[in-house]
Amino acid sequence: MPLRDVRSANYFMTDQWHVTPTVNEFVESDPKYRRCFWHVQTTMLIHTPITAIVCLLGIAIGVVALELPHLHHHTPLYDHVLHKYYRRHKHAYLIIYTATASLWIGLHSLHLLTLVLAVIGTQLSRPMLLRPELLLLLVQLGLLLAILISVVTLMILTNQVMPIILTIAISFLLLTCTYTYVVVWCHRYLSDKYRALMEILANTKSVHFKEGKKRRK
Incomplete structure (x- = not known):
């Protein structure tokens, strides 16, 4: 039976006395997939464009840092930490700076691609398409947390507030x-839905096999 027929049917007979609900009724009616009256898929689709805007903003910040490197010379981070290394190892500093800005741009560009995969996976009920997004998000969380800890530590040591860097780090985090x-949350929902769908398909095939066997008899 085609997949669309499995989703559109109301009930499937798994045997003569037992009725199994469709995958939509089996999973989506569960309250654990709702928060504040919103379903997990709705929440995912609402948050996705916000995340896309954040990715574009991250790319824009990286491009500005790459094209106008002299701007970071006016930051407290450069004044207290980076300027000494810049004076002693200017060439190596520029290479590291360019590589860091490029990595930042590449990370957010890759995030846009995994974001598209996540949306496709949500629409097609394929939880595996959300896993690249999860992996990249974990990497981003680690990097942003490291940046935030470094900024806070530097603020404590220098006794100087860095509002711009701190705001960017906290907002992104x-x-x-x-x-x-x-x-x-969405991956859990899609996994349960996919598992239920596979179970229904298996039961349907079993029923068809039994019916065919009875007809041959």
Whole structure:
């Protein structure tokens, strides 16, 4: 039986006395897949464009840092930490700076691709397509957490506030945390839905096999 027929049918007879509900009724009616009256798929689709905007903003920040490297010379981070290394190893500093900015741009560009895969996986009920997004989000969380800890430590040591860097780090970290939660939640839902669908297909094939066997008799 085609997949669309399995999803559109109301009930399937797994045997003569037992009725199994469709995959939509089996999974989507569960309250654990709703938060504040919103279904997990709705939450995912709402949060996705917000995350895409954050990715584009991250790419824009990386491009500005790459094209206008002199701007970071006016930051407290450069004044207290980086300027000494820049004076002693200017060539190596520029290579590391360019590589860091390029890595930042590449990470957010890759995130856009995994974001598209996650949306496709959500629409097609394929949880495996969400796993690249989960992996990349975990990497981003680690990097952003390291950046935030470094900034806070530097602020404590220098007794100077770095509002711009701190705001960017906290904003990106919070948005990444919330989206990671949504993706994990959606992955769980899609996994349960896919498992239920496979079970229904297996039961349907079993019924067809039994019916064919009876007809041959």
